[in-house]
Amino acid sequence: MSKQTTPTPGPSFEGTLTGGSHAASDKYLERRAWIGEYFDQTAADGWRQLTSDEKVSKVRATVREGRDRMRHTLLSFLPTDLRGWRVLDAGCGTGMLAVDLALRGAEVVAVDLSPTLVGYGRDRAAAAGVSDRVVFHDGDMLDPAYGAVDAVVAMDSLIHYDLPHIIEALTSLAARTRGPIVYTVAPWTPILGPLLTIGRLFPQRDRSPRIVPTAERRLRGAIAAAPSLAGWTSGRTQRIERGFYRSQAYELIRTDASVPTAGARA
Numbered sequence: 001m002s003k004q005t006t007p008t009p010g011p012s013f014e015g016t017l018t019g020g021s022h023a024a025s026d027k028y029l030e031r032r033a034w035i036g037e038y039f040d041q042t043a044a045d046g047w048r049q050l051t052s053d054e055k056v057s058k059v060r061a062t063v064r065e066g067r068d069r070m071r072h073t074l075l076s077f078l079p080t081d082l083r084g085w086r087v088l089d090a091g092c093g094t095g096m097l098a099v100d101l102a103l104r105g106a107e108v109v110a111v112d113l114s115p116t117l118v119g120y121g122r123d124r125a126a127a128a129g130v131s132d133r134v135v136f137h138d139g140d141m142l143d144p145a146y147g148a149v150d151a152v153v154a155m156d157s158l159i160h161y162d163l164p165h166i167i168e169a170l171t172s173l174a175a176r177t178r179g180p181i182v183y184t185v186a187p188w189t190p191i192l193g194p195l196l197t198i199g200r201l202f203p204q205r206d207r208s209p210r211i212v213p214t215a216e217r218r219l220r221g222a223i224a225a226a227p228s229l230a231g232w233t234s235g236r237t238q239r240i241e242r243g244f245y246r247s248q249a250y251e252l253i254r255t256d257a258s259v260p261t262a263g264a265r266a
């Protein structure tokens with residue numbers, strides 16, 4: 001697939017979508033601008049290191065381990081053979097999952113707000129010999145300009161959004177996805193939830209966007225109640241906890257029989 005086949009909306013940290021027009025709220029745009037700036041500037045080198053084989057601190061090693069488990073969990077929610085599938089890696093970071101999907105045969109559209117991380121992703125795909133199957137873009141993962149896909153993966157890219165924004169994001173992704181959306185949300189736990197809530201009351205020195213814990217019951221309830229997600233249902237879930245890494249995998253599945261499933265389409 002050539003890099004020119006899909007319009008390139010480009011980064012939009014100023015809070016406007018340049019290549020599409022999903023009905024984004026002002027609050028979503030504000031949040032997105034903060035997240036994009038943080039990952040592209042403050043956190044870019046840390047992410048490069050965390051997602052490489054370089055030696056990291058013991059704490060970060062547990063995060064790396066947890067993230068490896070999470071990647072395998074999300075992949076286990078999809079078929080092993082992804083030939084014939086077009087998959088969106090929404091918030092691809094340095095492209096680890098995008099490359100795994102391509103190695104399973106998928107054509108991958110990998111999108112991230114951070115041009116720097118996307119650049120690392122391109123290097124990763126080249127090193128793995130799958131550059132021809134992964135098209136990277138810096139832009140908003142919710143931009144409809146990236147076109148229809150058979151499945152979406154969104155690993156830890158929704159953890160900085162609150163529940164209304166998660167529903168907004170899932171709705172936007174669902175509108176152009178034939179098959180499953182597999183994604184993660186930060187779990188609300190009796191310890192983590194209150195800690196992060198208290199943290200929100202204090203000024204943030206490093207400007208990192210807060211992780212927003214969301215209880216499974218609230219998430220499932222909001223999905224079931226959202227008219228915009230009629231025809232979709234929540235499926236499997238699995239929580240991964242390893243050292244300092246905590247995240248929960250979910251799948252959102254189409255129940256609407258009028259839309260062909262990815263398998264049926266291929």
Ligand SMILES: C[S@@+](CC[C@H](N)C(=O)[O-])C[C@H]1O[C@@H](n2cnc3c(N)ncnc32)[C@H](O)[C@@H]1O
Binds near residue numbers: 036113114
């Ligand atoms: C915690 S990192 C995870 C990256 C990657 N999915 C992984 O697991 O290695 C979250 C990423 O989501 C991206 N992100 C968050 N909101 C986004 C949006 N609206 N559009 C595109 N990328 C987004 C951030 O820029 C960041 O790189």
